[in-house]
Amino acid sequence: MQAIDLTSMTWRKSSYSNSDGGACLEVSDDVPSLVPVRDSKDPALGALVFSAFAWAEFVESVKGR
Numbered sequence: 001m002q003a004i005d006l007t008s009m010t011w012r013k014s015s016y017s018n019s020d021g022g023a024c025l026e027v028s029d030d031v032p033s034l035v036p037v038r039d040s041k042d043p044a045l046g047a048l049v050f051s052a053f054a055w056a057e058f059v060e061s062v063k064g065r
Helices: 052-062
Strands: 011-013 025-028 034-039 048-051
Touching: 034 052, 048 052
Parallel strands: none
Antiparallel strands: 011 025, 025 034, 034 048
């Protein structure tokens, strides 16, 4: 498995995130087949990286909950 350079990626928060800076995740769309996910409050901790398929399955499973 190759290391991914997270420093030059563009990150985005969900539109459902609140403006208080609470518990938010950020994702990057910069790697076509992978979805890096990190804590917006402490991005220096690194990211968890999921396959695009696994991330899509996760998002579908939590929609509407």
